Amino acid sequence: MTSYEAQRLENIRRNQALIKELGITRAEEKPKRPAPKKRKLSHDSARPVRVSARIASAPAKPSYNEDALIKEGASVRAVSRKRASNTKSEAATITVKDTGSPPPDLDEIRAGWTAWKPVAAPPTRDENGTFHFESHPTFLPNKSPAEMLAEGAFGGSYYRRLYSKALKTAIEDDWKELPDDWLKDLNIEKYLTSPQYDPEVNKFKVKCGQSIEEWEANGWIAHDYDVRGWFQWYIRFWLGRRCDDDDRQVGRWDRCVGRNGRWRRMLLKKYIQAGVKTVADEGVDEEEVSPVMHQTCHHWAWEVRQDVLDEAWQHGL
Template identity: 55%
Template sequence: MSDYEARRQANIARNEALVHSLGLEHNAISAKPRASKDKKPSAKRRKIEAPPPPTRASARIANGGSRPSYNEDALERAAATPAKRQRAKSSPSPVEARPARLDIDELREGWTAWKPAAPAPTRDSAGTFHFASHPDFTPNKSPEEIMREGSFGGSYWRPLYSKTLGTTISDDWKELPEEWTKGLDVKRYLASPTYNADVNKFGVACGQSIEEWEAAGWIRHEFDVRGWFQWYCRFWMGRRCEDDERQISRWKKCVGETGRWRRILLKKYVQMGIRTVFDDGEEGDDDAGDVSPVVHQTCHHWAYEVRQDALDRFWATGK
């Protein structure tokens, strides 16, 4: 045995004796076997979850099948910001703000007992009407013209069942001045039980029914159970009431100087290159009758028709 091997064996013996004397021979930690290099770790399976539904819906898809509305209140609501819509939800509608049950006898008396408080309007050379009490209200169609030329499918004054009042209103067209309806076929032009688009000046249907207006809360029953046009007739005849400002505001939004439907109609004239207005509802050398009959009829219901001065100004300034 070499000296090196003798020293190594002596050291081993000495260390073993030391471990034995300390009682450590049973606490030795066995080394863990090293994992084989050829063994690959098992792949961890990841759960694949379906993607969450989209938080926003396409406006194009949402509105693709919607029916166009020609009521300025509906359009205003549709264009409102979320904050405005939230405020509208928290505010009572006109119907909700009034008592649930209304005394029908008291209402009927209010519809008929009023007395004229203002003179008839004057008409200027351009055909615009002016009311001394409300200079900002400037329609250019009278109630008589609207009815005689054809409006509301001939059914505006038909017997009307009001869900709010729980009763049927009929024959209230008889309060109109006799000259407005003289010689007019009442069953065709005023009180037809069904809507007939052929009666309308532009031969098309538009707008919503009085029942839909009532359901939406746009009818102030204590003043006019049929809404806007009935209000206009009574306003023309001299009645003044608390609903005047609201109705005139609605008229402005629709066909006033900056009204939505007035501007839409004038833009269509420009887009089609039409510069001359004759009689919008008659056939002639001009193409005015081809300019959106639905919007024309809508404006007609709101006591407005395009006049040459307005078209000239819009061509020149876009206003």
């Protein structure tokens, strides 16, 4: 051991002896502060959710159910606030409450279904097959009611016997108001009054949409005018009736298959994605383009025509 180390140890012993003699003790170290407890959130606590601007601005995924984008609650998919507001405006337009007893004006309502007289001229049809109605220039279907029935629509069950919970009465035989020339070559039991929905009857051999009972439950039926819904309205509108429900029904058609209608755009997008540039006279190959979307549009009196497809390929959607 060097002299320096020996001197250092001696100093340490001397200092320790002095400290002991003076009664000096080392101060205890302060205990470490415990980590704060995490606050437990109850099940009812609202948890903020961060969503990127890209996700928040993305459109909600579509649904194929009739009016499902208008009544978004019927879909299990996420929806945007804008489309949810459309739900309220459409579904709440006409609602008949079940009061537990038949409405006192049931006879008057029934009479109103057939008491109307035609006040408008039949539509004209242009070279592309689109119909034009003078009273509603933006309403541009390209399938007539007679064509829809003859080709196959609504699973052959549109005019089946129906019980209306809202009116508490059975509806049947109202198909008899259809023009005779629409019915002369039509199998009534197969194409109009089948008690069961048969997809094979439909033009594209698939099932789509909801039942009339579901439409009624969701408030989409204007009972004073058309107890079976949109297609019955279209038939009577075609035949010249005009009523206070026209603008609502035309608006629904426009949102579905009008120029910017959601189902029309979705179907045209499928054509482009599949690389299909030609539409056959009697429709398209079911294996190439969605038959469900085709049948849905067909139920709204519209189908893809070559001029529309050409425009979609040329200018996009």
